[in-house]
Amino acid sequence: MPLEVLRGSPKVLKHAIPSHLQKVDFEHLQLGRDFANTYFQGMVIFSYRLTKLGNGTSFFKIVLQGSENSSSETGTIHIFVFGKLAEECAEVVHQGDVLVLTRFNLVKSTSENDRHNCHLEVSEEANSKIYIFTRLPHTRTVSEPISVPVAPKYTYTPLNQLKSGTVVNLYGVVKFFKPPYVSKGTDYCSVITVVDQSNAKLVCTFFNANRESLPQIYRNGDIVRFHRIKVREFGGEIQGMGGKGFAALSFDCTVGAPVVPRSTTKVFTFTDEDRKIIENLRIWVASNASSSEPPAKLCDIRPQTFFELTCQVVGKARVDGASYLLKVWDGTKCPFPSWKVFVKEDDLEGDKNRIHQLKNLTVDVVVYDNHAQLAESLEDGSFIRMYSLHAKLQNHEDQPDNTYIQFLLHGGTTYGRGITVLPETHRDAKQLEAFLDSIDLTSSEYSEKPSQEFGNIYTALESNLERCQQLSVTVLTDHQHLDVTALSTIINSRIPQEYRVKAKLRKYEPVKLHQSVKLHCPECNLLQEIPGEAEIDLVLREASGSRSNPDLQNAPFYESAVLESENQEQRHVTVHFVKHDDLLQEAGDSLILVEGGIFKEILKLSKKFKAIIPVRSTDDSLVLLDLSVPFFWQRNMQYFGCKRCSNPKAVSSLSSLAAQEVPSWNPTAIAEALGIVPLQYVFVMKFVLDDGTGTLDVYLMDCNKFFQIPASEVLINNIFQDNMERIMNKLCPAGKDLDELPWLECFIKSYYVRDEAQQKLCYQIFDTMIAEDV
Template identity: 65%
Template sequence: MPIEVLKVSLRGLKNALPKHLQKVDLKDLRLGGDYTDKYFQGAVVISYPLTKLGNGKAFFKTVLQESENSCSRIGTINILLFGKLAEDCEKVIHQGDTMVVAGFSLSKSASEDGRHCLQLKMPDEAGSSIYICPKSRRTAVASETVAMSVAPKYTYTPLNHLKGGTVVNLYGVVKFFKPPYVSKGTDYCSVVTIVDQSDTKLVCTLFNANTDALPKIYKNGDIVRFHRLKVQEFNGQMQGITNNGFAALTFDGTVGAPVVPRTTTKLFTFTDEDKKIVEDLRIWAARNFSNSVPAANLSSIQPQMFFDFTCQLVGKAKTDGSSYLLKVWDGTKCPFPSVKVCVKEDDLEGDRVLINQLKNLTVDVIVYDNHVQMAESLKVGSFIRMYSLHAKTQRLEEKSEVSYIQFHLHGGTGYGRGITVLPENHRDVKELKAFLESVDLREYASSESPTCQEPEDSYLTLGSCSEGYQQLSVTVLTDHQHFDVTTVNTILNSRVPQQYRIRAKLRKFEPKKLYQSVKLLCPQCNSLKEVPDVTEFDVLLQASATYPNPDLQNIPFCESVVWDLENQGSRYVTVHFVTRYELLQEPEDSLIMIEGGTVNEILRLSKKFKGIIPVKSIEENLVLLDLSVPFFWQGNIQYYGCQHCSDPKTVPSLYTLSQQKNASWEPTAIAEALGIVLLQYVFVMTFTLDDGTGALDAYLVDTGIFFQIPASEILTCNIFQENMERIMNKLQPPEANPDDLPWLECFIKSYYVRNGTAEQLSYQIFDTMIAEDV
């Protein structure tokens, strides 16, 4: 097996290894050497969190300390593991363990960390082996001493000294944050704005497939420490993004609170010097800024306010496809009549007796859209904090003078909206639990049924017991839930431009042949063009084939090969393999450039390589082809540039990108390096929406949010085509009675489009998506 844990002492370790293996020391490592029957041995001093590379493969990095150089930083070396080998090793390795690696390869270290100039790479394939000798009680103290003696002394950069293109360590006070939410891809995202004593602000956008690897921030004013944060410049401002090995510690920002880190990694260093930095930041933050969103309890809320709310969850239930009910309390009583949502008893999760007992102390919070998934995962009894909760007022009857409070956690992540589960040892949880235990529940006890009972004077029933909710919408609003529904007749007679929330039915749509809805959109000039037929590109592609220029076979960051295709009229095809740090990558990670290839040849190569750029030789330079041809091919997808807005550069412009440590061969990065304005694949459709008061035609220009289907792949994937047909059949079932059509709730905006000398009134759908269960 590739990983084996040996239950032997260090003295007996050598005898437990395969006999053919011989030990190699750091001083003897050389690039190009043969290490087939060699092994390297060292003590684990640092392990970084398991991460995913751009191709989805697992990556794990650890640092080994050679025992012969236990007091020297140069005696440490980075070990890089990939795939299942990385996943398995991360589960069993601990600081102080002795680790033996065999079947490794060597490459130059790209990190400027003061360690050995080479690094050991362990591919996930046959021949790679790892042997681990766990530290024993007898050797634990010695192992920890070794680890501490080489623990890195980190340098922290003030926020006003940040430079683009660098990787830094820093401290800051959280001024604003968004709790982790599902991004447009598969990762979770958290946005954090931090400040420090330099009065400089830094916005950090952090991604990870595992929410536990993102900073555990619970409120503004918390202190964070970020290690290995990448800094980049955008529109003249610095931004922070996650980088390989990113790790975070978070601390309560309250002056005088214990300095206990909330960590994203198993192994970290924290010294007395670090503790002083945290305490100094606490004092500075307390004097210089306060929380912009108030934290409140139920007894202190005011109508229409937005507030952060810490509470205990006592019950929950699903209400419809785009919302979820949470029954919560904080031990105080809301001073205003509030709306109770009536649900079926079988749908309500929680202790029925307790829910009934707390009937006059709990409030019903309706959680919308992207927060539903988090609400569903919450455990009854847990302590949670909701950010930017809205105490919305509404008259439930048109002529009534009584207003009721509705508690809404609107969709989207604006203003930091979200939900976080607080740990049992959190200071606020301990205080709240103590307060809840002091509440005399007998004062609020009730023997009535907890669901759908006759409401008291300060309560009304809504939800599934309300006529307005009998027919659920098949769409979900991703923002602006505070907008009230406007009738189509009112919209048609209102001034332009405006934004509206409507509830209507889809009477018809165009085009009927759904594949015809896919277009190419320029994000700068907003021009639309049809998606070309790639089979028509052979003439343009092969026109780039010339006899290879010898001067272009030695591009500094490429290794080139010329294929002389016999029996094809002496046709030449030149392939340039782009290198990273003068090394070729695995095919699935490689970018290649091709001169003279056919469409079929490029499509075959794109199944093996990460991406392909068609080029041609002009004098002493490689340049892109005419932008009527895709400038980048990846799998079955072709990427185009706007012929009007692009300013193409020569191929050597890719050199800087090829030397960036964490750069990926993705279309957006390549387009930016080559001066290309990337055209976006979009769905362009016309929906006729009717709510009974009138009808209007609204455009849908969608990159994949509305249908939750990537427009770039609809032309090549039968499964996506079938899904889109199924969705449209649900929105407008064939031969359905108009009264039986489903309701669509969506946002539309009105605007004028100039057509020659005339202005044409148009409407467009936005911030709307199909519900998951459609």
């Protein structure tokens, strides 16, 4: 027989192996050798599920450790079993078993992830034989891991002890994640934020050409184990990233659930010590669970919300080039009329009879932009989880009084928006499948309702809409573990800390919204008003009275031209055109240095040239003007530098930028080359919040996150100005009583500032943004 299962003492295995066969060691598995009279022996450390190849042949893969005494992950090799022998092995092979293989073929591996550069192939057609020797009771499933008797010893670093420039191993709990999405290049990208018992967090970014090789995360709270993760500092924060040798395991966080790892690599170790760490983290997660609502069912959907849905795909169709339709169900019925997308029947993929049978239980989800490609690849019957799915209210075009719900998965990855396919073995997929199988589709509960009953549905919808008015008009982007704190409690606390509040905006300052935009230095925290046109023009005119130094014209990296000023002011303007590869660029790509120009002249030039830097002459070099004026002009945008923190360099420092293959005439590169610390445009506002227990003055200082509008462009873009006006009218509409105002949920932090001779406790909004549909 090609498969023989042995039990008992090791002598049983020794006597079973034909005496004429010689054992070949792991190190001697080399291409070109004759293995007809040899056998290979190893211990099972992992086995995969039985699958079918494209031609229908059964296929079973095993990972063997070449020596039971090996303490290295590199001492492993893959075994490929084919045909009927694969089906028999799948039923009896368990981790910890000892396997002996005869009449095997040694084949060069095509995978870069394989530990050995070859793998072994066995089948009945090759007259292979497998001896399986077990010393363990077969009570575990193939997929459940057990301890490898001897495994590498790993050290795990707590998140609060991470240091930049190191490569570490760590355990953590997923606090936030973005399902894998196509990056700007060709790779898939996944962003995962993890926390641990040290109350520290780490944002990790991973890239891989293979989507399945990224950490398999299905829900916040999942537990991860990262081996050989690189720790780097970026933007002043410690971050994690993959690299050579990186490997990840992920686990369900449910206490009492089987400890089944989801792996990014074909070979990994998992010991009893790892199991204890997982169990401890599960208990920690359960005891530190956030107050967030459980995953939604279609029967519980509230309009105007974003939610997470686990469901099954029963049909799909392309809507247009940027969107895709998914027909899904979760076994429950949406209580409100839902939008049905019109597509041609021939364009709808899936079992037509099944789609018709479930028409009263399915909802149509339109998937946009970067999610459409994955939606198109989904198989009929697959179980998926959609994150940040939008239940949007929409009025019927022909019947304005009738309202229905659209289910939309918008483009982008904000708030972790995306789709994940759940494997059939996933606990949630199994539970949903069992629930769907238990439904009696002939029940009157699921039959089509008469049209006259829709009046009751619309009444229920209106009632639900009233409740929806109590939903927050803001979105929290982090720290969801924090509970809501009453303002009265915050007022009576004198210890600086972070809070989550839910209140209403009683009033705000400044009322003239354009006055809320200020300039802020991220290094010294200087906050100042934006200089007006008259102030800037005054400085430029004073500088224009200085004579230009003719010796500084036509330097190696620029050419100069002297222009007559307008309006017969008897003033000259010198323009220095920065060159690239000793050639002048097209006007739309050019950087020019303007000497002697006043405000309206520079503004006029900025409409023609890409970028402008105002300068003046000294005895030996061109230098920047006083930083009271913008150091850089780009179209009608003006960029200022911090007088305190900047250490301006001569304009000749720009020659290094000009020498680049593609010159970067952007404000960041210019500022760095010239020794300037740029000031940021920020919104600075004071909100008076009221939650019924008290009122609190809180400050907002934000560049573009809160309003999702860039502060740098509000002053020059009428559309942004109108959007900001519209948002504030929603948050704090004039003439409304407090009870009629919408709820605003946000994070605030308290801190002390010195005011003359005493300290003052202040409050500032952070990690909060306006909801997309406000």
